[in-house]
Amino acid sequence: MTQLLLFNVFNGLIIGAFYALMALGLSLILNLSGVINFAHGGFLAIGGYLAYTLVPYLGFWGALVVAPVLTAFIGILVERVLIRRLYGRDPLYGLLLTFGLAFMIEDGTRLIWGAQSLPFSIPDWLSSPLSNEYFFLTGYRVFMVLLVTLAVAALFVILNYTRLGIRIRAGTLDLETVSVLGVNVRVLRNLNFGLGIYLAGLAGVLAAGMLGLQPTVGDNLIMPSFIAIIVGGLGSLPGTLVGGLLIGVASGVTSVFFPSASEAVIYVMMAAVLIVRPRGLFGEEGRF
Amino acid sequence: MPKLDKRTADALVWALLLTAPFWLTHVGGYVELGSRVLIYALAAMALNFLLGFTGVLSFGHAAYFGLGAYGTALTIKYLCPSTPVGMLVGILTGTFAAALIGPMIVRLRGVYFAMCTIAFGQVFYFIAFRWSSVTGGDDGVSAWHRMPLDLGFTSIDLLGNNKAFYYFALAVFAVCAAAMAFLLGSPFGRTLLAIRENERRARFLGIPVDRHIWASWVISCLFVSVAGALYALLNDFVDPRAMRWDQSGNFVIMAVLGGMRSFWGPLIGAAIFIVLQDYVSSETQNWMSFIGLFFVLVVLFFPRGVLGIIQRKAKP
Amino acid sequence: MSLLRVDSISKNFGSLIAVNNVSMTVEPGELRAIIGPNGAGKTTFFNLISGFLRPTSGHITFDGADITDLLPARRVWRGIARTFQVTEVFPELSVHENLRIPVEVASGFRLRPWLSRVAAEAVGARVSELLDMGGLASKADRLVGELAHGDQRATEIIMALALKPQLLLLDEPTAGMGDQETYEITRLIRRLHQGSKLTIVLIEHDMRVVFHLADRIMVLDQGNFLAEGTPKEIAANKAVQSAYLGQAA
Numbered sequence: 001m002t003q004l005l006l007f008n009v010f011n012g013l014i015i016g017a018f019y020a021l022m023a024l025g026l027s028l029i030l031n032l033s034g035v036i037n038f039a040h041g042g043f044l045a046i047g048g049y050l051a052y053t054l055v056p057y058l059g060f061w062g063a064l065v066v067a068p069v070l071t072a073f074i075g076i077l078v079e080r081v082l083i084r085r086l087y088g089r090d091p092l093y094g095l096l097l098t099f100g101l102a103f104m105i106e107d108g109t110r111l112i113w114g115a116q117s118l119p120f121s122i123p124d125w126l127s128s129p130l131s132n133e134y135f136f137l138t139g140y141r142v143f144m145v146l147l148v149t150l151a152v153a154a155l156f157v158i159l160n161y162t163r164l165g166i167r168i169r170a171g172t173l174d175l176e177t178v179s180v181l182g183v184n185v186r187v188l189r190n191l192n193f194g195l196g197i198y199l200a201g202l203a204g205v206l207a208a209g210m211l212g213l214q215p216t217v218g219d220n221l222i223m224p225s226f227i228a229i230i231v232g233g234l235g236s237l238p239g240t241l242v243g244g245l246l247i248g249v250a251s252g253v254t255s256v257f258f259p260s261a262s263e264a265v266i267y268v269m270m271a272a273v274l275i276v277r278p279r280g281l282f283g284e285e286g287r288f
Numbered sequence: 289m290p291k292l293d294k295r296t297a298d299a300l301v302w303a304l305l306l307t308a309p310f311w312l313t314h315v316g317g318y319v320e321l322g323s324r325v326l327i328y329a330l331a332a333m334a335l336n337f338l339l340g341f342t343g344v345l346s347f348g349h350a351a352y353f354g355l356g357a358y359g360t361a362l363t364i365k366y367l368c369p370s371t372p373v374g375m376l377v378g379i380l381t382g383t384f385a386a387a388l389i390g391p392m393i394v395r396l397r398g399v400y401f402a403m404c405t406i407a408f409g410q411v412f413y414f415i416a417f418r419w420s421s422v423t424g425g426d427d428g429v430s431a432w433h434r435m436p437l438d439l440g441f442t443s444i445d446l447l448g449n450n451k452a453f454y455y456f457a458l459a460v461f462a463v464c465a466a467a468m469a470f471l472l473g474s475p476f477g478r479t480l481l482a483i484r485e486n487e488r489r490a491r492f493l494g495i496p497v498d499r500h501i502w503a504s505w506v507i508s509c510l511f512v513s514v515a516g517a518l519y520a521l522l523n524d525f526v527d528p529r530a531m532r533w534d535q536s537g538n539f540v541i542m543a544v545l546g547g548m549r550s551f552w553g554p555l556i557g558a559a560i561f562i563v564l565q566d567y568v569s570s571e572t573q574n575w576m577s578f579i580g581l582f583f584v585l586v587v588l589f590f591p592r593g594v595l596g597i598i599q600r601k602a603k604p
Numbered sequence: 605m606s607l608l609r610v611d612s613i614s615k616n617f618g619s620l621i622a623v624n625n626v627s628m629t630v631e632p633g634e635l636r637a638i639i640g641p642n643g644a645g646k647t648t649f650f651n652l653i654s655g656f657l658r659p660t661s662g663h664i665t666f667d668g669a670d671i672t673d674l675l676p677a678r679r680v681w682r683g684i685a686r687t688f689q690v691t692e693v694f695p696e697l698s699v700h701e702n703l704r705i706p707v708e709v710a711s712g713f714r715l716r717p718w719l720s721r722v723a724a725e726a727v728g729a730r731v732s733e734l735l736d737m738g739g740l741a742s743k744a745d746r747l748v749g750e751l752a753h754g755d756q757r758a759t760e761i762i763m764a765l766a767l768k769p770q771l772l773l774l775d776e777p778t779a780g781m782g783d784q785e786t787y788e789i790t791r792l793i794r795r796l797h798q799g800s801k802l803t804i805v806l807i808e809h810d811m812r813v814v815f816h817l818a819d820r821i822m823v824l825d826q827g828n829f830l831a832e833g834t835p836k837e838i839a840a841n842k843a844v845q846s847a848y849l850g851q852a853a
Contacts (some may be wrong), residue, residue, distance in 0.1 A: 013334050091399045092345050093587045099537045100583025107577035223410050267411045274392045450629050475713040485694035493706045494680030
């Protein structure tokens, strides 16, 4: 029983780490620019597919490094050309635009790479279990958790110790003051968007290794990201991180006792948070 | 272009709708397409009650549309083979769900509210998908069909006769549209406009904003579930796709495309969208990209919608 | 019995003390002005009275009842109406529609799906009356968002009046106006005060307006109560003078 519980908790942590990675990118963009990036799942898919294409040339590790960066570039381009025009307008338009983008990206990946599932190969030594007793502890899963931890730590460092990061944080609190202080707000938003998309792309590469690749791979991950943000609290990045992990683990634990309810539990958590503490666990008052 | 006064515009719309089965075929359409436009127009107008007239962005209306559809289908299939009863159950289901969820989200605003409506929408999609013993899961609810309308003195065959179904749908549409117009022109409707225009001012005029938003939400979901009930009847079939997030987006884009600030805007938006979707999906496999592109273009170039452009040109 | 009594009210935003233990008593029918240098906490004070903000400490009593914890909409029902520093109206609706809404709300119709002919006529009559009071009859069908600043402000004031309040709070009614518009608004306020025995509290920077209209004046400085008295007393008050001059120095 403990073995089963441990297995599911660990699984839950991995899923939670994914949700958190996605949700962090989404949250970054939402906090600074006020745009709900519905196409986030699409960028995740792009990250995975680009990695798939690059593996024959750069190997797994090369693809892991390059694909998210390329995805981020695409994101920066999209922001520059399309999303930038919507700032200051009703949030309705941002949502509709990213909605349309999500459609286009999904169909686009289907066009370029085909509709069938593609296998994504990871280095052999990663996929073997690390111990016989804890068979579920494959190298890849541990690797994923480590990588997500690394990414989150790097994000923390960027946001707290680099000029870009500090400006992003300041901008989230008071964009007008930041612009008056001479910061180029357009560039800031652009780079922030790129950063968020980088995280999506990275999640995409990792997901490819675990789930394989289809055009709809982003669909399943975007809703939990939303819920991670709602549970963790709008406007709070630590909240988003905690939210993602929390719903992942809750989902994992529930699957031990009520397997069919494991997906539903994250919605129940969302409802509970909305009733008891609408601003989320770490949310700031008045943000909505 | 001279601005049509309201009465003339209304008369024109009804004239076109009443005679549609006769001129549709001459322009390359078919009666069922007309029925479909009516249904989506009703859904978009219902959404617009909340979006365009109260100023609240809901992106999860497909859930209540779907509940209306499933309620109708399941009732006719398993409980009572009667069209009106099926519809009633569908409408009650959708409305009841909305009334329950409303209080949870009515204090939220802007993007946060939108996110939560999307998430709740997903809950119902997920239930429809998973509870396959009842809903048939991905296969949907099939092997049933719309029942003839038994009016006592006569029975109208809705199934075999496309025209009859069109007029039935039109009758339902008319009742709903009239009800919505009536509400919007009432003191209550004006408080909704106030909330849209300036929520703070509305609050400081003594309007209990959250309560009124909840009322608008429930009314909006009620009419969208009526549309859902008709949708089930039109297709003699329902599956989870009726409730998916992309369906919600479709309703919004129809309202925006036609013009959010006008009563008939969503009807025009629905007409354009459905016709376009019909055409594109018959021409190419990649209709999804086109629809997506369509969304992007509307947002960038037609944010005020077709009627918005006409109104602006008509202003002195 | 005084209409409004504010007892030692304070508002802190973290470590920033915006309003510090300020008390005020307003008698029915009075026109009270609140003045003070920039940053004195005047608007915050208003926000506390109207329910926009919750006080950190202190009480507010209106017409004998404690309203400290009441939500804004409820205070409106009790008889407190306000205008804002930045005019808050319904920009894409006409003046007529802007006024009709508060009239309907004040008549208890806000949830009505339908009005009888009699009721509708009563509403129409009241709106006409208000339009005349504000000098807006000729602009009734124009969209408020398109009106001149002075007319927008007049609309806002008349909207507040439509609620039949006992207490009217006006936040810098002549802000951003030129001489002519300031004159018109001042005349409007005077007309309202004298015509309907309304109790008015207003925040103002323009001293001409203050001394022309006010029965009593209260002075705030950096969130603290500084002085209160008749216009004459305040004009002669040394502390008030130094507060203003000190700012300019």
